[in-house]
Amino acid sequence: TQLPATIGVARRAILFMLLLFVARAGLAGEQVSVCGPDAAEPCVEWGKARLEESLRAAGYELAPGGKRVVTISVDPSRLPMTHKGRGPESFRLVASQDRVSVVGSDSAGAMYGCLELAELARRAVRLPEQLDQCDGPRMSLRGTCIFLMKLGSYDYPVTPKEFPFFYDRKLWTEYLDFLAENRFNYIAFWNGHPFDYFVKLEEYPEA
Numbered sequence: 001t002q003l004p005a006t007i008g009v010a011r012r013a014i015l016f017m018l019l020l021f022v023a024r025a026g027l028a029g030e031q032v033s034v035c036g037p038d039a040a041e042p043c044v045e046w047g048k049a050r051l052e053e054s055l056r057a058a059g060y061e062l063a064p065g066g067k068r069v070v071t072i073s074v075d076p077s078r079l080p081m082t083h084k085g086r087g088p089e090s091f092r093l094v095a096s097q098d099r100v101s102v103v104g105s106d107s108a109g110a111m112y113g114c115l116e117l118a119e120l121a122r123r124a125v126r127l128p129e130q131l132d133q134c135d136g137p138r139m140s141l142r143g144t145c146i147f148l149m150k151l152g153s154y155d156y157p158v159t160p161k162e163f164p165f166f167y168d169r170k171l172w173t174e175y176l177d178f179l180a181e182n183r184f185n186y187i188a189f190w191n192g193h194p195f196d197y198f199v200k201l202e203e204y205p206e207a
Helices: 004-027 044-060 108-125 169-183
Strands: 031-035 069-074 092-093 099-104 131-135 143-147 186-191
Touching: 004 099, 031 108, 044 069, 044 108, 044 169, 092 108, 099 108, 108 131, 108 169
Parallel strands: 031 069, 069 099, 143 186
Antiparallel strands: 092 099, 092 131
């Protein structure tokens, strides 16, 4: 009794894959240029890299002088005066047939704009051709809490033996990327008094 439904799901999956293939085939060889601001902050460069990854996955070829141009800039004056406009970490996306602009109210806003455009391109498997979208956070602090403690005590030494994950650089890089992609902007650490484990003082080695 489940066979017809299963066949229906399989047909939809095949149709989706065919549409995806056709969309990517249509973009094959289409060049796009991604231009960032000079001396951009690291967060903007990171957002630009994420956008470029999404465009390559959609089938675009990244090259100077491409048919379409994506510009990334920080210019608060180009954002509207609304709660989603010129506040911290806000952005605006404006798209036409030959150009897409990512404008941030600050460097974080430009990064979030790149991530939003990357998501739009990933979903549609192409860059938008008609768009004028603004967004910005209502909450200034958005973060997670890392517990450097164990059951029964707040004051555990923050050492590689007790908390090996805290010293795993690869893990932290992946986690920080995850936080940025989900629009978090801070991390809180919970411990009795962790700072004496983070700094070595030559005058007070016993500390």
